[in-house]
Amino acid sequence: MSLTITSQRWTFKSPSLLLKNLNFFFSFSYLFNCSIHCSSPSSIDAESFYTSLLEKSLRKAHLTQIHNQLYKRGLQNNGFIITKFINISSNLKEIDYARQVFDEFPDKYVFLWNAIIRGYSMCNMLDEVVEMYSRMQTACVSPDTFTFPHVLKACGGLLAVRYGRAAHAHIYKHGFQEDMFVANGLLSFYVKCEENNSARVIFDGLTSKNVVSWTSIISGYAQSGQPVEALRIFMEMRGSDVKLDSIALVSVSKAYSDLEDLNQGGCLYGLVIKIGHEFDPDLRIALTSLYSKCGQVMAAKSLFDQMKVHDVILWNAMISGFAKNGHPNEALELFTEMISKNIPPDTVTVQSSVLASAQLGSLDQAKWMDTYVKNSKFSNDIIVSTALIDMYAKCGSIELAHEVFNRTLDKDVVVWSAMIMGYGLHGWGREAIDLFNEMKDARVLPNDITFLGLITACSHSGLVEEGWEFFHSMKDYGLEPQQKHYAGMVDLLGRAGYLDRACNFITTMPVEPSVSVWGALLSACKIHRCVMLGEYAAEKLFALDPLYTGHYVQLSNLYASTGMWDGVAKVRVLMKSKGLTKDVGLCELPPGNQIDIEVG
């Protein structure tokens, strides 16, 4: 048999020898612009020849050539080749071409449906995935175990809980629930839809669990604010004989960073080294973020510096790590370093750098950042604009904040809330309220943060009754007050000197008051020098969060403001008895939840 490329002809003794040498021809991809022809291969040979040819294809032009040849040889209805064709077209993001070939195929069976569904999934066209799945059912083609992972992934991405549940029912109907890929697909679907309870039912029902099953359930809890449960399951996983991999550890590191628990998080790094993943770039990004969130920015920076390749996400993790932990100068240095090295920042980089500028509080820096954004492709990015509004407000220019606000198109609730909060922090309560009315006229629905902004605005400008009304109108928008709203109300009442009302308010709360609520009461007591009530609030705070030194300092300041120096001394003794020093903040798991990771 022989292969002809335009005028050149190579002869091979057997088809397998020809296929072996195909690699050689395609390493010069320009050759493929000429026509490639194989001398009449038999039916079996044709399948391996064309699938090999497809695997070497790099462009749509290659696909078209093969497509034409298939027609010439009457192979257009060969399901094996056409399935491959659809898969390869999808890999090359030529999904429309894949669809055309799919539509031309007469009796589509399950492999073809799977291929086109996979194609839409690869191209992130999730609506089409779901649509093709339902067309497949209309066509009375039974799905197989390869169909569902794609469908479930799409349902998860679309947060289409109802579709996913329907697929779940189909899976049972076909008896595929034991299949590892299908079961894990279901698990991750429920996790993405934040249906942790359903996910847990699936997880607990698994007859065998692999590293993917464990990782899915761990990240489910880690990403829904239940890091302790995530870590408990991780401990269980370590007791099983499933081997850890880098993705599992990334999920675990997310749980530790939410806990801001560096003691345990530091052990995680030991574990990473132990299983030999310390140079995994993605794990390094996660660890950089973990160290940053635990306030150990310098440790994070040393991880960052050790990396040879700096992915933009790594830069982002480092910049936001610096920005959020009181090192705005370092964050902005990294940002300018990126610019000078011609590394293109993405929207997250710019968001974090704007945040750093806000933390810095310098109006000059803020203006520089604003100018940078104006001349970049991020000038119309709504998230960046929101950050700019907040930045100007924090850097002291409510006028410039308003200017950014005015030029922001299609303002969403976050943009409005940022501006309301900006006014609020400046004590411009009336302006905040006016803006809220404008927002309602613009038919933008307020959310929990909008109301927090309004309550803050009223609190900072002494508009007690207005704030009270806003708080109570939350329910008209179907919003349940959260701890931050209760804390805002205690601040509103306490700041204005209504300490009794603040206390009454706390006793009528339908939920247990959190640290932030008692903290607000304590600071109000400090303003109005009310020692007795302040001591009461402090006791509550010590009980809730015994190791946080800030509360002790607050109480001490209260005593100092009234000249009660014996009180100041008492606090110092109390702190010493608990082994606390003034500038160390510790964060530990609740008793009984300590997790030990042994490092070999």
Next chain:
DNA sequence: CTAGGGTTAG
């Protein structure tokens, strides 16, 4: 041909 992870405005 199929399942899990990292940065992210108020």
